[in-house]
Amino acid sequence: MSIFGSYKGMPETGVDEAALIKELEDVARQEDAFWQTGKCSGTMYGGDPKVYDLIARIFRSYSHVNVLQRDMCPSQTRFEAEIIDMTLNMMHGDEAKTDGNEPCGTINSGGSESILCAMLAYRNRAKAEANITAPEAIIPSTAHSAFRKACHYFGIKEVVAPIDPITTQVDMDFVRDNINKNTVALVGSAGNYPYGTIDPIEELSTLALERSVGLHVDGCLGGFILPWGQELGYDIPDFHFRLPGVTSISADTHKYGYGPKGTSVCLYRDKSLRRHQYFMDPAWQGGTYLSPGIGGSRSGGLIAATWAVMYKLGREGYLQKSDAIFKAAYAMQDIVKQIPELRLMGTPSFCFSFTSDEFDIYHVNDFMKQRGWRFNGQQFPSALHMCVTGPQTQEGLVGEFGNDLTDAVSYAKNPPERVPASGALYGGQGTQATASDIDFERLTKRLIQYLDATLTLPE
Ligand SMILES: Cc1ncc(COP(=O)(O)O)c(C=O)c1O
Incomplete structure (x- = not known):
């Protein structure tokens, strides 16, 4: 549930606009700070503030328009x-x-x-x-x-x-x-x-x-x-x-x-x-x-x-952004390939997954989380997926990935707990939901509870 608190019900009178804008801009800034580190797989595909500004400007002129009419x-x-x-x-x-x-x-x-x-x-x-x-x-x-x-x-x-x-x-x-x-x-x-x-x-x-x-x-x-x-x-x-x-x-x-x-x-x-x-x-x-x-x-x-x-970027803009992403993705894959305990899955390009035949890969995830990384967890078999996007093309990020991953592998070879804390729930990274849990009936009940909770205010 929200770390920013919550209100119950509709306010009797509308709230002060300046305060409202400030509150929401603060929340957005805090949430954005996480993926702006570049340590988050997928999701924020561009991460380019200039493009976001353009989107906001154009959206302002057309947000109220209904395409159906x-x-x-x-x-x-x-x-x-x-x-x-x-x-x-x-x-x-x-x-x-x-x-x-x-x-x-x-x-x-x-x-x-x-x-x-x-x-x-x-x-x-x-x-x-x-x-x-x-x-x-x-x-x-x-x-x-x-x-x-x-x-x-x-x-x-x-x-x-x-x-x-x-x-x-x-x-x-x-x-x-x-x-x-x-x-x-x-x-x-x-x-x-x-x-x-x-x-x-x-x-x-x-x-x-x-x-x-x-x-x-x-x-x-x-x-x-x-x-x-x-x-x-x-x-x-x-x-x-x-x-x-x-x-x-x-x-x-x-x-x-x-x-x-x-x-x-x-x-x-x-x-x-x-x-x-x-x-x-x-x-x-x-x-x-x-x-x-x-x-x-x-x-x-x-x-x-x-x-x-699309018009702002044109072919040239897409080619440039794509090239930077492919370069970062292949460099990250080279790092994975050099670590003998890890195995790259298939022959990927901009998005890749890796696993281990020696330990539970979620131990690596546990460690990488502490270093601020957010991968997407895969299951059957357990694997971690990194979908490389704009934020990973920033200076020094690939090197940081390499250093952190090397330390994570040392940790995973001798973890403090036998069972890792994290698992593979789409969009709920780090939640211990499905990695080794194949009682689908029980799991389905838990997932319903999880969805119900995301749609309800806390007591
Ligand atoms: C390969 C693939 N297909 C379909 C989708 C579904 O897209 P959306 O989440 O926009 O509905 C995704 C989302 O990540 C995807 O990776």
């Missing part, structure tokens, strides 16, 4: 179309046009919603065009939880594809063997959240074409950095519309696109698939209702600020 804000229709166009440009959408397709996209509230929309589109298309009533999707175990959420919400059977434990890429034989008449889509990540590695998208693309199924590439995390990395000459394979079997891609403007939190793009190879994510209710008493995605009203502030960041 399009007649009142033609600017938003323009911004959305241009964000999609820039993203298509980055993903080689032009190359998809050769087979008569019309590449296109939608803007959503985040990566999860882009994934939900794509999976909904695959399910609905399969029902409309092939009367598939028991849809299935083949999803690598490393693919983001949002795919499970989509299957759960939309009644799609999730066929979980295992990964090769060494490469951490999806097992292609499993995918091949499990496609059947109900398969509506295959999924691959570029890169996946647990290890930052990229599935064999080219092989998935070939298979998807051979078997006439859709292929969604999840580039929520890597979509706005891997294309630049490819252009910079780093060893990154094609994962976008250059591959003819790729039918949709999610890419988050609010991650390495450096926009405000609350936007993501879902691209489609062709308009004929996109329309299956639309919602239309022509018979409603409130008037004919339609929305391209799951959300209803949306703030124009987010769209305008995202557009502004």
Whole structure:
């Protein structure tokens, strides 16, 4: 619960504005101080105060605008179309046009919603065009939880594809063997959240074409950095519309696109698939209702600020920021590779995970926490993930990582307690929730209690 105290109920009269602004600015400053050290994995993808100022300025002019009322804000229709166009440009959408397709996209509230929309589109298309009533999707175990959420919400059977434990890429034989008449889509990540590695998208693309199924590439995390990395000459394979079997891609403007939190793009190879994510209710008493995605009203502030960041940075800005991140990420990986007790997982790039075959890696986490580091914990097997972002590109940070990690390994070889204090709860780093706990029923009850507590004032 909040370390800044809390109020109960609505104040009878509004509070003093200057005091209010001061209080919230103080809180934000204190919270920001942590990630500004550069010791935090992921989450703050840009960390550039100039970009944040631009976002705040543009947001001020458009925060009150509702994109759903399009007649009142033609600017938003323009911004959305241009964000999609820039993203298509980055993903080689032009190359998809050769087979008569019309590449296109939608803007959503985040990566999860882009994934939900794509999976909904695959399910609905399969029902409309092939009367598939028991849809299935083949999803690598490393693919983001949002795919499970989509299957759960939309009644799609999730066929979980295992990964090769060494490469951490999806097992292609499993995918091949499990496609059947109900398969509506295959999924691959570029890169996946647990290890930052990229599935064999080219092989998935070939298979998807051979078997006439859709292929969604999840580039929520890597979509706005891997294309630049490819252009910079780093060893990154094609994962976008250059591959003819790729039918949709999610890419988050609010991650390495450096926009405000609350936007993501879902691209489609062709308009004929996109329309299956639309919602239309022509018979409603409130008037004919339609929305391209799951959300209803949306703030124009987010769209305008995202557009502004993309235009401000341009290709050059993205290339520069990406290069600095790739350099820091590979330097950090070299440090991990030099420590014999640690093992880098697969062949990652901007985001990587490591584990140990000699001790519980969460001992390393316990120690690194004391030195101010916040990694993301992985499970099955236990591992620590570092998603390298702008704040890690600051002077001296990689060296500090190396020194602290070396000390952490000494600590982990002879820890004071047998069981480490930290574990792997997404977004709740350091909470002893899941690392070795596989009683899922009990765990689910605890997670419900945890969520309830986050939504309730303390007594
Ligand atoms: C690979 C991947 N896909 C999807 C998502 C979901 O994105 P969001 O949290 O914006 O919904 C994430 C989030 O980290 C991710 O890493």
